[in-house]
Amino acid sequence: MTSEIESRLQLALQLAEEAQEFILQHYQNKSLEVELKGDSSPVTIADRGAEELIRKRLAEVHPGDGVVGEEFDDKESDNGYKWILDPIDGTKSFVHGIPLFGTLIGIEKEGEMVAGLCRFPGLDDVVYAHNGGGAWWKKGANAPERCHVSTKSKLSESLVCITDIKLWDTKGIRDLLSEFGAKARLLRNWGDCYGHAMVATGRAEVILEPEMNPWDASPFLPILREAGGHYLNWDGEETIYGSNGISVNAALKDEIISMIKDHQS
Missing domain, CATH: 3.30.540.10 (Fructose-1,6-Bisphosphatase, subunit A, domain 1)
Incomplete structure (x- = not known):
């Protein structure tokens, strides 16, 4: 039924x-x-x-x-x-x-x-x-x-997706972006929904969005969860109602959140 x-x-x-x-x-x-x-x-x-x-x-x-x-x-x-x-x-x-x-x-x-x-x-x-x-x-x-998220556990082997670089500049977090760029195997500007779908299907490991609305995020929380990964805000909370968002595989979640929190402290 x-x-x-x-x-x-x-x-x-x-x-x-x-x-x-x-x-x-x-x-x-x-x-x-x-x-x-x-x-x-x-x-x-x-x-x-x-x-x-x-x-x-x-x-x-x-x-x-x-x-x-x-x-x-x-x-x-x-x-x-x-x-x-x-x-x-x-x-x-x-x-x-x-x-x-x-x-x-x-x-x-x-x-x-x-x-x-x-x-x-x-x-x-x-x-x-x-x-x-x-x-x-x-x-x-x-x-x-x-579909499933990837199992890669090292940022140095991972593809990280981002949105418009201007957003990182206007929010004063370009240095955080530079840190991800230095540590990731690849950093690519495949933002919006495409980047989240890439994480859910195992073609990328992370997407970082410094600005999100609920309608931008709503499907990805259940999709990432069912694919074995996570959709989170930058505080590490599983919600679509944050002002920013991350889709990430399970193996890299803690490292990504830690990098963001270290930058905010």
């Missing part, structure tokens, strides 16, 4: 596919209009239209569920379930025609993240999980495969 959580995850997978079809109509479109929001981040008709599509379907199927999204006002929950949406995480990649953007859907029940997915419309990949069900990676028309 399918649980309420599993059935919602199956719906989320379906909605993400529907959103993908809409998003790809606007992808690599030279006439796409880009607006700047109040925080100077870009937004397009694809962002807003994809979130509207998902919200409309949710209102039909689960009218009592709450919804929080990047582009529109929150809808309160009547039953303890809340969907957290980012229709296009990595809008800058989307605008530049780079396929490393994703649609993020997280499902929260009574304050606990219980399921989530990250779909890459430009790659036709999706990574997803629900509590106790393992983490899964589906590539195109292929059957889903279980």
Whole structure:
């Protein structure tokens, strides 16, 4: 018998596919209009239209569920379930025609993240999980495969992903970035959702994000947990409500948190 959580995850997978079809109509479109929001981040008709599509379907199927999204006002929950949406995480990649953007859907029940997915419309990949069900990676028309974080335990052998270097400068932590760069085998600017998915699928060991919102983080807490790793804030807490975030494999978690705390002290 399918649980309420599993059935919602199956719906989320379906909605993400529907959103993908809409998003790809606007992808690599030279006439796409880009607006700047109040925080100077870009937004397009694809962002807003994809979130509207998902919200409309949710209102039909689960009218009592709450919804929080990047582009529109929150809808309160009547039953303890809340969907957290980012229709296009990595809008800058989307605008530049780079396929490393994703649609993020997280499902929260009574304050606990219980399921989530990250779909890459430009790659036709999706990574997803629900509590106790393992983490899964589906590539195109292929059957889903279980995915796991890597087992590398030395930073000197690890691939570390980061976001926009300007963020590290504006937050005054460029020296911390330099420390990671000196210790890691590779430091690459594969930020946003793509870096988190790389950690969950064992292709990278760490991603460090100095700035995060709940809709940026929501699916990765259950996905990383089920893949054998961790999604944390920089204080080492397993939450999507911190102002920053890390996805990391189990073997490197303590070292990464220690490096950050040493820098903060």
